[in-house]
Amino acid sequence: MKIAIIGGTGSQGLNLGKRFAIAGEDVIIGSRKEEKALMKVEETLEELKDYENISMVGMANEVAAEEGEILILTVPLSAQKSTLQTIKDHVGDKIIMDATVPLETAIGGSPARFIDLMEGSAAERTAKILKNTDAKVIAAFNNVSNSLLENIPEPIDSDCLIAGNDNEAKKVAIELIEKIPGIECIDCGKLEKARMIEKITPLLIGLNIKYKSHYGGLRITGIKKE
Numbered sequence: 001m002k003i004a005i006i007g008g009t010g011s012q013g014l015n016l017g018k019r020f021a022i023a024g025e026d027v028i029i030g031s032r033k034e035e036k037a038l039m040k041v042e043e044t045l046e047e048l049k050d051y052e053n054i055s056m057v058g059m060a061n062e063v064a065a066e067e068g069e070i071l072i073l074t075v076p077l078s079a080q081k082s083t084l085q086t087i088k089d090h091v092g093d094k095i096i097m098d099a100t101v102p103l104e105t106a107i108g109g110s111p112a113r114f115i116d117l118m119e120g121s122a123a124e125r126t127a128k129i130l131k132n133t134d135a136k137v138i139a140a141f142n143n144v145s146n147s148l149l150e151n152i153p154e155p156i157d158s159d160c161l162i163a164g165n166d167n168e169a170k171k172v173a174i175e176l177i178e179k180i181p182g183i184e185c186i187d188c189g190k191l192e193k194a195r196m197i198e199k200i201t202p203l204l205i206g207l208n209i210k211y212k213s214h215y216g217g218l219r220i221t222g223i224k225k226e
């Protein structure tokens with residue numbers, strides 16, 4: 001699967017890109033600036049040189065959105081709208097997994113606090129911005145910390161809670177996400193469940209700060225998935 005990571009030069013996007021490339025997927029790292037994407041990819045290919053068949057290329061976000069079969073959005077809340085505006089003509093009916101968390105940092109506050117959005121959640125905001133497309137928006141990776149992702153080759157000790165309105169799209173997303181060792185994906189239901197999923201992240205960040213850790217994660221127990 002060709003995965004395009006929009007805003008893939010940051011810590012969350014690039015580390016997801018590394019994990020998917022190691023899992024054998026074709027990864028496109030997107031950036032506002034093609035040169036920045038190319039530079040990050042060059043560094044990453046050097047870092048992953050002991051792995052066989054790593055497939056990773058860098059492109060401008062718009063080209064990445066066009067080329068990718070499935071999209072992942074990893075930009076800060078403050079960049080969410082402007083980034084989606086630049087790619088919306090290229091999204092079509094693709095799945096777009098949105099990792100955006102509405103942290104208070106967007107308005108100069110604490111990473112351990114949440115800000116309420118008019119749309120209910122960042123993922124619903126993405127769906128609203130893309131409303132004239134057939135994009136299938138899924139909230140995903142909001143609770144998976146980049147410290148866990150970058151701790152290669154250790155498996156990720158965290159579940160990935162997802163939410164979205166299209167069941168077929170979620171099946172595709174789950175199959176893909178679970179290629180990352182250790183991650184178990186939990187389908188929480190319709191997209192509006194992102195309101196709760198996104199709120200867990202500032203709680204985890206606060207716990208990491210309080211207990212001086214980088215690896216705080218989340219496991220849902222006692223659920224028997226079909």
Ligand SMILES: NC(=O)c1ccc[n+]([C@@H]2O[C@H](COP(=O)([O-])OP(=O)(O)OC[C@H]3O[C@@H](n4cnc5c(N)ncnc54)[C@H](OP(=O)(O)O)[C@@H]3O)[C@@H](O)[C@H]2O)c1
Nearest residue numbers: 007009010011012031032074075076079100101142145146
């Ligand atoms: N970091 C984590 O542990 C973590 C965990 C769960 C969820 N998340 C969520 O994932 C998203 C990305 O997190 P991150 O830590 O990777 O963010 P980041 O490093 O701050 O930013 C990611 C990329 O977004 C682009 N960007 C930054 N500011 C921008 C602006 N003003 N306008 C347009 N593009 C801008 C940049 O790409 P270019 O300059 O290349 O365009 C940057 O490399 C956030 O919404 C965060 O809440 C993060």
